[in-house]
Amino acid sequence: MDGTRDDPEPVLQAVGIDKYFGPVRALTNVHFAARAGEIVALIGDNGAGKSTLINVLTGVLPHDGGEIVFDGRPVRLSSPQEARALGIETVYQDLAIAPHLDAVANIFLGRELRLPGPLGALGFLDRRRMLKETEEQLGRLRVRVPGLGRRMTTLSGGQRQGVAVARAVMWASKVVIMDEPTAAFGVAQTGQVLDLMRQVRDTGIPVVFISHNMPHVFEVADRIVVLRLGEIVEELDPKSASIDDAVRAMTGSTRFTGVGIKAEFVARTGEGRSVGNA
Amino acid sequence: MATPNAGSATQQPAVEATPIGQRLAALLSSGFTFLILAALCLVFAVLQGAKFANPNNAQNIAIDASQLLLLTVGVTFVIVTAGVDLSVGSVLIFSAVVAAKVMVRFAGSAEEVRAYEFPNQEVAIPLGLAAGVLAGTAWGLLNGVLITKLKMPSFIVTLGTLGMALGAAQLLSNGTTIPNVPQDVQLKLGLRELVGFDVGDYRIRLTPPVLVATIVVVLAALALGRTRFGRYTYAIGSNAAAARRVGINVDRHLIKVYGLSGLLAGVAGGFDLLRFGTASVGSHQADNLAAISAAVIGGTSLFGGLGTIGGSVIGAFIPAVLRNGLVISGVAPFWQQVAIGAILILAVYLDQRRRRAEERM
Ligand SMILES: Nc1ncnc2c1ncn2[C@@H]1O[C@H](COP(=O)(O)OP(=O)(O)OP(=O)(O)O)[C@@H](O)[C@H]1O
Ligand SMILES: [Mg+2]
Numbered sequence: 001m002d003g004t005r006d007d008p009e010p011v012l013q014a015v016g017i018d019k020y021f022g023p024v025r026a027l028t029n030v031h032f033a034a035r036a037g038e039i040v041a042l043i044g045d046n047g048a049g050k051s052t053l054i055n056v057l058t059g060v061l062p063h064d065g066g067e068i069v070f071d072g073r074p075v076r077l078s079s080p081q082e083a084r085a086l087g088i089e090t091v092y093q094d095l096a097i098a099p100h101l102d103a104v105a106n107i108f109l110g111r112e113l114r115l116p117g118p119l120g121a122l123g124f125l126d127r128r129r130m131l132k133e134t135e136e137q138l139g140r141l142r143v144r145v146p147g148l149g150r151r152m153t154t155l156s157g158g159q160r161q162g163v164a165v166a167r168a169v170m171w172a173s174k175v176v177i178m179d180e181p182t183a184a185f186g187v188a189q190t191g192q193v194l195d196l197m198r199q200v201r202d203t204g205i206p207v208v209f210i211s212h213n214m215p216h217v218f219e220v221a222d223r224i225v226v227l228r229l230g231e232i233v234e235e236l237d238p239k240s241a242s243i244d245d246a247v248r249a250m251t252g253s254t255r256f257t258g259v260g261i262k263a264e265f266v267a268r269t270g271e272g273r274s275v276g277n278a
Numbered sequence: 279m280a281t282p283n284a285g286s287a288t289q290q291p292a293v294e295a296t297p298i299g300q301r302l303a304a305l306l307s308s309g310f311t312f313l314i315l316a317a318l319c320l321v322f323a324v325l326q327g328a329k330f331a332n333p334n335n336a337q338n339i340a341i342d343a344s345q346l347l348l349l350t351v352g353v354t355f356v357i358v359t360a361g362v363d364l365s366v367g368s369v370l371i372f373s374a375v376v377a378a379k380v381m382v383r384f385a386g387s388a389e390e391v392r393a394y395e396f397p398n399q400e401v402a403i404p405l406g407l408a409a410g411v412l413a414g415t416a417w418g419l420l421n422g423v424l425i426t427k428l429k430m431p432s433f434i435v436t437l438g439t440l441g442m443a444l445g446a447a448q449l450l451s452n453g454t455t456i457p458n459v460p461q462d463v464q465l466k467l468g469l470r471e472l473v474g475f476d477v478g479d480y481r482i483r484l485t486p487p488v489l490v491a492t493i494v495v496v497l498a499a500l501a502l503g504r505t506r507f508g509r510y511t512y513a514i515g516s517n518a519a520a521a522r523r524v525g526i527n528v529d530r531h532l533i534k535v536y537g538l539s540g541l542l543a544g545v546a547g548g549f550d551l552l553r554f555g556t557a558s559v560g561s562h563q564a565d566n567l568a569a570i571s572a573a574v575i576g577g578t579s580l581f582g583g584l585g586t587i588g589g590s591v592i593g594a595f596i597p598a599v600l601r602n603g604l605v606i607s608g609v610a611p612f613w614q615q616v617a618i619g620a621i622l623i624l625a626v627y628l629d630q631r632r633r634r635a636e637e638r639m
Contacts (some may be wrong), residue, residue, distance in 0.1 A: 057625045060523065081525030096523040098516035100583030101509075109513055110524030123505035153633075 008036045009072060011206050012057060012088065012175045018065030019052055019230075026052045027230045029066070030155030034175055034206035039197055041209045041217040041238075044227035045250050050210050051093050053227070054179050058090045059083040071174075081110075091181045093210075103135045103145050106152060107167045137170045141196060150224045157184040165193055169200055176200050177208040182216055194220045214243045217260045226250055309626055311575050311592050314621060315599065322603035330606050333480045339490075341553065342599035344491040345370070345562075348546040349569035350576075350594040351498045351587060352418075352539030357573050358502070359424065359517040359535055360582025361432035366543040366567035368443035369417045373547025374557035375447045378456040379412030381551070385460045396460040403463050407551070409543040417443055418540015421531030432536075438601060440566065447559050455558040459551065467554030489551050494542065499587035511535060515582025568597060571618060577624045579633075 005078045010033035019027035024268030026049050035039050044050050055061040078082050083090070090096075097106045114120035129174055134148060139211045140223040143166045144160060152160050161184045168176050176199070182190045197207045197220055211217050217224060217238070224277060226249040234249040319622055323331040349366045355361040355398050384402035385391055396402065424435045471483040502508035510531050513521045522528050576593030578585030600614040 079525070080523045092523065094519075096520040098520050098583070099515040100512055105509060105513075109509075109521070110526055112509060114506065123501075123507050125504060125506060127510060136555035186566070235503060 010035050010069070011071060012208075013069040014053065014057060014066065015052065015069055016066035017056055017063050017068075017191055019049075019056055019063045020060070026229055027056070027063070030227075030230070030232055032057075032111065032225060034208050036204045036206055037201060038142070038203050038208045039220050039223045039224040041215075041221035042227060043211065043217055043224060043246060043250060048227040048250070049230040050227055052230075054090065054092075054177055054208070054210065057083070058088060058177065066171065066240045084110075084171070087172060088177065089168035089172035089175070090177040091161075091164045091179060093179040094237055095160060097160060097167075099153055099160075099162055101152060102150055103148045103152065103155075104162045106133050106163055107134050107170065110198070111171075131163075134170075140165055141166065141169055143169075143192065143198070144197065158186060158189055159206070161185065162189065162193075165196065169196055172200070172205055175206055175208065177210075179210045182211060182213065190216065214246055218243060228252055285627060286620075294361055309576065310508050311589065311596070311625055313622075314625075315592050315596050318599050318603065319446055320595065322606065326603070326606050330603055333477045333482050335606070336419040337482060339595070339598050339602050340488050340491075341485065342602065343595050344487045345546045345549050345553075346495060346565065346572060346595045346597065347591065348542045348549070349565055350572040350590045351494060352575075353566075354573045354578050354585050354587060354590040355498075355502065355511055355535045356432070356539050357570070357578045357580060358511050358515045358533060358582060358585045360518070360580075361532070361536075362436065362570065362580070363421065363432065363536065363539045364436040364566045364570075365417060365421060366440040366539060366546075366569055367441055367448065367562045367567075368440045369540055369543040370547045370550070370562050370565060371442040371559050372417065373410035373544040375451045375456060375547075375559065376413040377406040377548055378459050379450060379464065380409040381406035381407075382456065382458050386517075391458045394458065396462070399460040399462055403467065406463075407548045409451055410547045410551075411541060413582040414544020414547060415537055418537040418543070419533060421540065422536030425536065426529035426532050429467065441536040444559070444563070447477050451557070451559055452612045452627035453559060455560075456558075459556050461555055462553030463551045464553065468549075468555070483519075487552050490545065490549075493509075495544070495587060495591055498511075498539040499631070502585075507531075508532075512583055517583075525592050561593055568618075569594075571622050571638070574595065575618075575622055577625075578627060579629070582596040 008205070012031050012034045014032040017027050017032075030049075032042070032053065034081040042050050042053070052061065056063045058075075059080045060140065062078070068077060069075070070088075077086075078230065081088075090276050098109060101109070103126075103241075108159050113126045113130050113133070115124045115126045116190060120126070131148060138145060143162060145155075145162055146164070147155070152163065155163070161181065165181050168178065176197075178193075181192050185193060194216060197209060201207050201222075209217070209221060224238055224241070224246060225232060226234040226236065226246065228250060233252070236246060236249065319331075325457060329335075349370065353363050353366060381399070381402045382391055383406055385396035385399045386402075417588075421432070421436055421439055424439075425432050428435075429503060469485060472486065473484040475482055502511060506542060510521065510526050513526060514528055514531060517527055546555070550562075572593035573585065573590045574593070576582060576586070576589030576591070576595060578590060597614055597618050600617055601611050604611050605611055636639055
């Protein structure tokens with residue numbers, strides 16, 4: 001079993017990150033790492049700063065202190081493209097898809113394939129090749145998107161999310177970050193996404209997984225990092241810690257120990273596969 | 279999906295069943311404007327017979343529609359990005375005035391020109407037309423820069439440049455029609471028969487304005503529908519934040535789009551000289567709204583992300599056919615505006631209904 005603390009070198013690392021929104025301190029001295037071969041869950045209450053940390057790590061937002069280390073080198077990410085160029089792919093909480101375009105167009109958005117020859121030089125798109133590559137990749141990942149040629153507005157919320165997840169997994173070469181990727185999913189699709197995360201992890205690409213769903217987190221994560229009010233307060237090992245421990249760490253109290261949550265956890269995992277990883 | 283084992287658990291029959299119905303509904307309502315155009319032609323043809331339905335008249339309609347067509351094409355790109363360009367009519371006027379002034383200035387000495395002699399017109403006419411196109415492009419780029427760099431709504435910026443361009447055109451022309459423009463711009467260029475053939479008693483001529491408008495329409499349709507430029511135009515109108523996240527340089531693209539709209543308004547300004555041999559500041563002041571109406575009638579959504587050049591072409595031909603048919607029928611052509619207004623409301627209503635049906639999840 002991998003996932004022990006200091007095995008491989010971190011691929012992507014936040015070192016003492018501070019982030020302010022005006023006077024509001026959203027992140028305080030955050031240390032966070034994603035290592036090859038692990039799914040690291042980032043959990044915390046609403047407004048804890050999870051999305052902000054992701055936005056900093058992917059070049060969407062500038063940070064005010066600390067640094068980002070990628071493959072052992074400090075990097076400055078001043079735009080999301082720079083993060084993508086490094087092989088960091090993200091499913092953003094707001095999905096970042098263009099709803100009037102179809103799935104293929106969204107998957108290739110910003111990296112369109114052009115026709116060979118002079119037409120391509122003029123900017124003409126190779127729509128057939130983009131469709132073919134999308135089908136191949138999605139098939140390989142065993143992701144199903146109904147109607148690849150349909151406008152995203154005509155897909156359900158879960159299906160849109162499926163496209164966003166597929167896009168990230170398809171292009172990532174170094175790190176995949178997923179901010180609430182299962183929020184709109186039904187049971188079957190959630191199982192698919194969790195499987196997908198394991199698949200990606202097993203190819204050696206670390207996965208950062210943000211979710212409010214503790215059963216999901218405990219099902220797939222190799223390591224759980226808890227953020228509270230912009231600070232990392234605890235790191236949990238899902239094999240030894242309980243959901244109660246996680247909730248306590250997130251809320252900073254013991255008042256909300258949820259028997260209900262635990263029951264749900266058992267029910268969910270009982271229906272599917274074993275909790276352990278491949 | 280090709281893989282046989284793909285998603286055994288995720289069958290979604292309810293969602294899979296809709297596309298055919300959806301596509302039918304989409305076809306019906308996007309075909310609606312085409313039906314209106316066809317119905318108008320049919321009605322006038324039945325009522326007026328060969329007076330309306332003859333090749334010469336078709337050609338008149340095409341020439342009449344050519345300017346609005348150019349403006350509509352430019353405005354379509356802008357509206358697809360979820361913006362609007364109110365300045366195109368004024369920019370057209372400004373470009374026409376600049377083109378005319380440059381022609382007058384370079385066609386000969388002041389005395390020669392006043393005596394209607396234009397020794398240098400071979401140079402002056404193309405120079406003037408080019409200056410007009412450049413002037414239009416400059417206004418468009420200015421719109422784009424102000425909108426993106428000052429982060430101002432396009433409605434406000436182009437409302438501002440609408441006034442500025444019109445005022446500047448009036449200053450340049452002293453508020454009147456520019457005198458002493460070389461007549462050959464109209465007689466030898468605008469009315470030039472590039473290709474001509476006889477159909478019965480009628481002679482069909484392909485003239486430069488119609489040729490240019492046709493080329494612009496074809497290129498624009500390809501650019502919007504088939505190229506990366508078009509794809510980015512839709513993406514920005516659909517979700518600008520997402521476009522930014524995937525690395526599209528949204529500001530630069532928007533500047534290009536507004537520049538294109540200005541450029542086409544500049545070309546349309548040149549058409550004033552080709553068609554009428556002069557530039558006047560009195561007309562075209564409502565062309566901006568006509569172009570926006572045409573684009574919207576043609577299915578372009580003011581909220582961005584939707585629209586096609588084909589639809590806009592139909593939208594631009596409806597007023598031309600109406601005006602022409604009403605004049606031939608001896609009806610006051612002002613009815614054209616009344617009808618266009620009604621068609622606009624109806625088209626958008628049907629479009630909204632279709633979209634609501636399509637997007638309910
Ligand atoms: N653009 C912004 N401007 C000002 N404040 C912001 C901005 N984005 C986030 N914040 C603030 O920063 C804090 C952290 O927000 P963030 O979105 O990172 O939380 P989160 O952990 O992702 O929450 P959730 O689980 O609800 O998604 C919050 O207090 C939020 O109000
Ligand atoms: Mg969040």
